Amino acid sequence: MGGQVFRTVVSVSVTILGLLALTFFIGRLLPLDPVLAILGDDASQEAYDRMVVKLGLDKPLWEQFVTYVWNSLQFDFGTSLTSGRPVAEDILRVFPATLELATVAMILGTGLGIPLGVVAAANRDTWIDQVVRVVSLIGYSAPIFWLGLLGLTVFYAALGWVGPPGRIDIVFQYDLEVRTGLYLVDSAMAGRWDIFADVFSRIVLPASILAYGAMAYISRMTRSFMLEQLSQEYIIAAQAKGASRQSVIWRHAFPNIAVQLVTVVALSYAFLLEGAVLTETVFAWPGFGRYLTTALLRADMNAVLGCTMIVGLIFITLNLLSDVFYRVFDPRTR
Amino acid sequence: MTDTPATPARQSLRDWLQAPTASSPRQARAQAFWRGWQRLIANRAALAGLIVLVLLVAMAVIGPYLTPYSPLQQDLTARLQPPSAQHWLGTDDLGRDILTRILYGARITLMMALLVAAIAGPIGLAVGATAGYLGGWFDIVAMRLVDVFLSFPSLILALAFVAALGPGIENAVIAISLSAWPPIARLARAEALTVRKSDYIAAARLQGASSMRLILKHVMPICLPSVVVRVTLNMAGIILTAAGLGFLGLGAQPPSPEWGAMLASGRQFMLTSWWLAATPGAAIMLVSLAFNLLGDGLRDVLDPRND
Amino acid sequence: MTDPLLDVRNLRVAYPSAHGYSDALRGISFTLGREKLGIVGESGSGKSTAGRAIMRLLPPKARVSADALRLSDVDLLTASEAQMRDIRGGRVAMILQDPRYALNPLKTVGAQIMESYRIHTRAGRAEARDRTLAMLEDVHIRDPRRVVDLYPHELSGGMGQRVMIAMMLIASPELVIADEPTSALDVTVRGQILEILNERVEAQGAGLILISHDLPLVSDFCDRVLVMYGGQVMEELAARDLSQATHPYTVSLHASLPPLDHAVDELIVPEYDPSWLTEIRK
Numbered sequence: 001m002g003g004q005v006f007r008t009v010v011s012v013s014v015t016i017l018g019l020l021a022l023t024f025f026i027g028r029l030l031p032l033d034p035v036l037a038i039l040g041d042d043a044s045q046e047a048y049d050r051m052v053v054k055l056g057l058d059k060p061l062w063e064q065f066v067t068y069v070w071n072s073l074q075f076d077f078g079t080s081l082t083s084g085r086p087v088a089e090d091i092l093r094v095f096p097a098t099l100e101l102a103t104v105a106m107i108l109g110t111g112l113g114i115p116l117g118v119v120a121a122a123n124r125d126t127w128i129d130q131v132v133r134v135v136s137l138i139g140y141s142a143p144i145f146w147l148g149l150l151g152l153t154v155f156y157a158a159l160g161w162v163g164p165p166g167r168i169d170i171v172f173q174y175d176l177e178v179r180t181g182l183y184l185v186d187s188a189m190a191g192r193w194d195i196f197a198d199v200f201s202r203i204v205l206p207a208s209i210l211a212y213g214a215m216a217y218i219s220r221m222t223r224s225f226m227l228e229q230l231s232q233e234y235i236i237a238a239q240a241k242g243a244s245r246q247s248v249i250w251r252h253a254f255p256n257i258a259v260q261l262v263t264v265v266a267l268s269y270a271f272l273l274e275g276a277v278l279t280e281t282v283f284a285w286p287g288f289g290r291y292l293t294t295a296l297l298r299a300d301m302n303a304v305l306g307c308t309m310i311v312g313l314i315f316i317t318l319n320l321l322s323d324v325f326y327r328v329f330d331p332r333t334r
Numbered sequence: 335m336t337d338t339p340a341t342p343a344r345q346s347l348r349d350w351l352q353a354p355t356a357s358s359p360r361q362a363r364a365q366a367f368w369r370g371w372q373r374l375i376a377n378r379a380a381l382a383g384l385i386v387l388v389l390l391v392a393m394a395v396i397g398p399y400l401t402p403y404s405p406l407q408q409d410l411t412a413r414l415q416p417p418s419a420q421h422w423l424g425t426d427d428l429g430r431d432i433l434t435r436i437l438y439g440a441r442i443t444l445m446m447a448l449l450v451a452a453i454a455g456p457i458g459l460a461v462g463a464t465a466g467y468l469g470g471w472f473d474i475v476a477m478r479l480v481d482v483f484l485s486f487p488s489l490i491l492a493l494a495f496v497a498a499l500g501p502g503i504e505n506a507v508i509a510i511s512l513s514a515w516p517p518i519a520r521l522a523r524a525e526a527l528t529v530r531k532s533d534y535i536a537a538a539r540l541q542g543a544s545s546m547r548l549i550l551k552h553v554m555p556i557c558l559p560s561v562v563v564r565v566t567l568n569m570a571g572i573i574l575t576a577a578g579l580g581f582l583g584l585g586a587q588p589p590s591p592e593w594g595a596m597l598a599s600g601r602q603f604m605l606t607s608w609w610l611a612a613t614p615g616a617a618i619m620l621v622s623l624a625f626n627l628l629g630d631g632l633r634d635v636l637d638p639r640n641d
Numbered sequence: 642m643t644d645p646l647l648d649v650r651n652l653r654v655a656y657p658s659a660h661g662y663s664d665a666l667r668g669i670s671f672t673l674g675r676e677k678l679g680i681v682g683e684s685g686s687g688k689s690t691a692g693r694a695i696m697r698l699l700p701p702k703a704r705v706s707a708d709a710l711r712l713s714d715v716d717l718l719t720a721s722e723a724q725m726r727d728i729r730g731g732r733v734a735m736i737l738q739d740p741r742y743a744l745n746p747l748k749t750v751g752a753q754i755m756e757s758y759r760i761h762t763r764a765g766r767a768e769a770r771d772r773t774l775a776m777l778e779d780v781h782i783r784d785p786r787r788v789v790d791l792y793p794h795e796l797s798g799g800m801g802q803r804v805m806i807a808m809m810l811i812a813s814p815e816l817v818i819a820d821e822p823t824s825a826l827d828v829t830v831r832g833q834i835l836e837i838l839n840e841r842v843e844a845q846g847a848g849l850i851l852i853s854h855d856l857p858l859v860s861d862f863c864d865r866v867l868v869m870y871g872g873q874v875m876e877e878l879a880a881r882d883l884s885q886a887t888h889p890y891t892v893s894l895h896a897s898l899p900p901l902d903h904a905v906d907e908l909i910v911p912e913y914d915p916s917w918l919t920e921i922r923k
Binding site for chain 3: 232233234236237238239240241242243244245252255256330331332
């Protein structure tokens with residue numbers, strides 16, 4: 001067990017170091033001159049040289065890398081060229097918007113995806129299975145930004161069922177006391193149900209569209225895990241004992257896939273970050289994805305690399321957590 | 335095959351493929367391929383995917399010759415026209431025929447997907463096969479690198495590369511390829527590990543074949559089929575990523591008729607002229623759906639456990 | 642003999658295949674009282690299919706038909722799924738081959754046996770637990786209080802199979818179908834497991850169908866033997882008469898066994914007569 005922990009720690013550290021090396025490398029690929037990007041094209045030679053020293057670009061590459069690693073480990077990703085503030089501060093500010101969106105999406109995606117996958121597996125090769133399969137294939141194949149645009153056109157513009165793009169009405173913007181940064185939670189805590197209703201009407205559509213992709217992935221994985229379990233001998237044994245079909249599916253087979261499912265859910269949570277980049281652009285959602293997109297379009301490299309690194313770290317953390325979960329909850333690995 | 339009896343060619347080919355026992359390795363391979371093909375086209379979904387893709391390729395190749403319009407020529411007198419007999423899918427804000435642009439866009443999309451496959455496939459195959467065969471330090475370093483690449487969702491990594499390289503279609507292809515090779519390398523490595531210990535590799539080594547030669551002539555061919563399937567399966571993801579980059583303004587740039595870029599510029603007319611954004615999106619979905627269906631079918635054919 | 646416990650007449654099972662349906666069972670018939678019946682045959686002869694068909698546990702795509710398939714008063718062909726659930730485990734039990742796969746890896750031994758009991762009785766938790774402990778003792782598990790809380794992967798093969806017997810027999814079924822109950826086990830514990838099975842079956846006065854490929858084992862253990870090949874019954878005879886079997890298939894199966902009393906250079910490989918595969922018309 002101790003050896004296992006040590007190995008995991010080493011492996012994660014190496015991956016994080018690799019992550020830093022990769023982002024460092026991407027940063028040096030930049031055809032733009034970072035000095036000119038800050039100072040503008042008509043900077044004097046003196047100012048240019050001063051900036052080179054200030055950015056540490058005169059030092060040898062390995063020294064720059066060590067500095068970079070040292071700073072990054074303290075979440076110092078430098079200053080954003082667009083906002084003029086430290087990148088870490090910016091990310092912290094925009095992150096709750098994305099976290100809220102992704103969490104609502106995750107609840108919807110998991111809540112629908114798992115039962116659909118189980119039902120599809122239990123009714124293998126029937127029309128139910130086919131419907132689930134088609135629904136999830138479309139979720140896999142449809143570009144998420146297109147679904148977002150169609151959704152806005154139909155459900156907001158034509159039917160008026162959901163709120164407009166944006167996270168909160170400008171009227172409420174300065175009215176809401178922000179504590180957690182999750183507006184649904186904040187407005188509920190403040191007892192401002194009018195704000196809650198507004199926030200809810202706006203989050204429903206982007207969250208559903210993100211959830212669709214997650215649901216497609218989760219239901220598909222659930223189905224294949226379930227099929228594997230349902231073909232096991234212990235399922236025959238449970239049936240031979242007289243257990244009902246519901247009990248065989250939910251009490252015998254399902255617990256055996258729960259541990260695997262946690263990994264899938266953790267992974268799809270991380271993939272929601274990817275979806276968020278495109279969805280937030282469509283829904284004018286002031287979150288992490290839009291921050292990254294804006295930084296990309298302005299070649300704000302510090303911000304881009306900071307965001308990339310954060311996504312990588314989230315990914316690694318979620319993987320690690322699901323691994324820990326696996327070890328703790330599966331009696332076979334105890 | 336000089337000793338084949340002189341029967342009509344079609345008849346003999348079919349018989350040759352369906353003969354109960356194969357008389358040569360080549361016939362055995364051809365028969366295996368033939369049976370796989372039969373099973374693939376017996377799978378209705380996979381067949382549908384295949385047909386759509388064949389039609390798409392045909393459209394991309396000949397489509398532009400069939401349309402009287404240019405994908406770039408503006409006609410401001412015919413702006414934002416809804417679908418009609420003249421313009422089957424309507425016109426955009428600069429009066430260009432959308433169907434024409436979709437047809438030209440198919441070329442761009444297919445070209446990007448093929449280029450990514452042509453770059454990422456061989457890189458992944460070479461790295462994976464070498465790592466799996468050699469083992470040792472090369473393996474450890476290569477697989478660590480793969481792990482690092484895999485700790486990002488592919489779009490995020492592609493975005494970071496594009497940011498560094500600058501927007502544009504060539505850079506988008508490079509960026510997507512850089513994010514697409516690692517899973518292929520991991521797969522190829524797994525395949526290489528299984529053949530590494532086999533007797534015929536040992537025999538070839540005893541005959542004095544170099545590692546380089548062994549990897550190229552013996553290990554890589556074994557890994558190839560699964561790599562091809564994997565690349566097909568990944569094709570849908572590649573197309574979605576390419577379209578996503580185009581949509582964000584980091585891939586193909588206007589006025590290019592790339593589907594993602596078309597969608598981005600049609601976006602502001604969504605409420606008044608829905609066809610500007612709806613059609614390129616539908617095209618993206620159709621193609622990625624077709625690849626997913628085909629990939630599913632291929633996996634079913636090649637993985638006997640799914641029977 | 643009074644009314645038979647189980648009456649099987651012309652049972653047929655077919656699976657869909659590339660060319661229409663292919664037969665797994667082609668009309669087998671037998672009756673069973675409170676006795677021990679052995680079904681022997683090589684793999685693919687359909688013997689396991691027969692066991693599962695009686696419990697209606699074949700995959701849904703299997704096509705099952707019979708002139709009669711009755712468990713004393715119940716018609717198993719037309720019984721509702723709810724009736725079948727009462728029968729499975731309650732009146733007919735099945736011992737599977739390998740406890741490593743046939744026990745749910747995530748549930749403790751106790752939970753699995755208790756579940757079995759509680760499906761068929763209205764017992765509460767405490768009562769079910771007591772019965773489970775008693776049952777574990779009945780299958781000669783030395784420290785039931787410890788074993789109850791173990792997970793299947795913590796059991797040896799022999800222990801696992803005892804747990805299996807306890808789990809399947811706790812609701813006192815009238816008929817036990819044991820499908821190769823010892824072939825996954827270590828040779829040294831096979832005898833013990835059969836003895837325990839025998840003891841329990843006799844104590845509860847149940848009928849037993851022992852499905853096996855092991856001819857001597859079946860002839861030692863059972864009263865009567867059905868010899869199957871190609872989805873049909875080749876021969877039915879009393880176990881003690883097995884050495885006087887008349888059907889050429891049984892004879893050749895018998896001859897293929899290594900004799901214990903003298904050395905042979907080469908074992909005899911059974912030869913098959915294609916005519917055994919043609920359907921016997923009655």
